[in-house]
Amino acid sequence: xxxxxxxxxxxxSDTPDTYYTRPMSPPWSKPLDIDRLSEAEADVDxxxxxxxxxxxxxxxxxxxxxxxxxxxxxxxxxxVAELNFSGTARxxxxxxxxxxxxxxxxxxxxxxxxTEADVSRVPEELEPMLAxxxxxxxxxxxxxxxxxxxxxxxxxxEAAACHVAPAAAASAAEAxxxxxxxxxxxxxxxxxx
Ligand SMILES: [Zn+2]
Numbered sequence: 001x002x003x004x005x006x007x008x009x010x011x012x013s014d015t016p017d018t019y020y021t022r023p024m025s026p027p028w029s030k031p032l033d034i035d036r037l038s039e040a041e042a043d044v045d046x047x048x049x050x051x052x053x054x055x056x057x058x059x060x061x062x063x064x065x066x067x068x069x070x071x072x073x074x075x076x077x078x079x080v081a082e083l084n085f086s087g088t089a090r091x092x093x094x095x096x097x098x099x100x101x102x103x104x105x106x107x108x109x110x111x112x113x114x115t116e117a118d119v120s121r122v123p124e125e126l127e128p129m130l131a132x133x134x135x136x137x138x139x140x141x142x143x144x145x146x147x148x149x150x151x152x153x154x155x156x157x158e159a160a161a162c163h164v165a166p167a168a169a170a171s172a173a174e175a176x177x178x179x180x181x182x183x184x185x186x187x188x189x190x191x192x193x
Contacts (some may be wrong), residue, residue: 031135034112037072038079044070046138053143061092079112091154098165
């Protein structure tokens with residue numbers, strides 16, 4: 001009887017550790033208790049690999065990582081997460097299918113509510129976000145912000161970086177100066193005569 005008691009006690013105290021360190025669920029994917037964190041004004045540091053965020057999977061070939069901190073606090077009884085993160089997102093240019101890098105630098109304040117009906121109660125300066133059953137993961141917070149900021153159709157901004165049909169681009173870039181020069185010189189000659 002004594003042994004059984006000790007066993008169950010050990011098991012109970014071990015359970016959380018086993019859960020938190022399990023490689024199958026990285027810390028950023030864990031649903032966090034927003035009431036507990038906001039009461040404690042807790043800081044949560046994180047690193048999130050973008051390719052593993054399910055709702056960003058629509059961006060084909062997405063890679064990269066963001067790192068940052070979520071600071072939780074209370075505001076008029078509402079759980080608020082101050083989110084700061086930065087990093088680099090690697091996307092696939094939809095014009096040339098080449099890799100492009102987009103710098104990410106996000107600062108936002110999120111008002112966390114548990115039901116759709118409460119969304120209207122979130123003050124304007126906060127970004128409303130649903131935390132069903134009072135829980136949300138860092139991954140979900142980051143994902144929501146990136147859905148708003150990353151381009152849905154990523155395209156290289158500078159033509160030089162965009163490698164559309166490399167052969168055609170190369171001849172278009174080199175040929176014109178060669179062929180235009182003789183005509184320019186001819187025009188000069190005609191003017192002088
Ligand atoms: Zn491109």
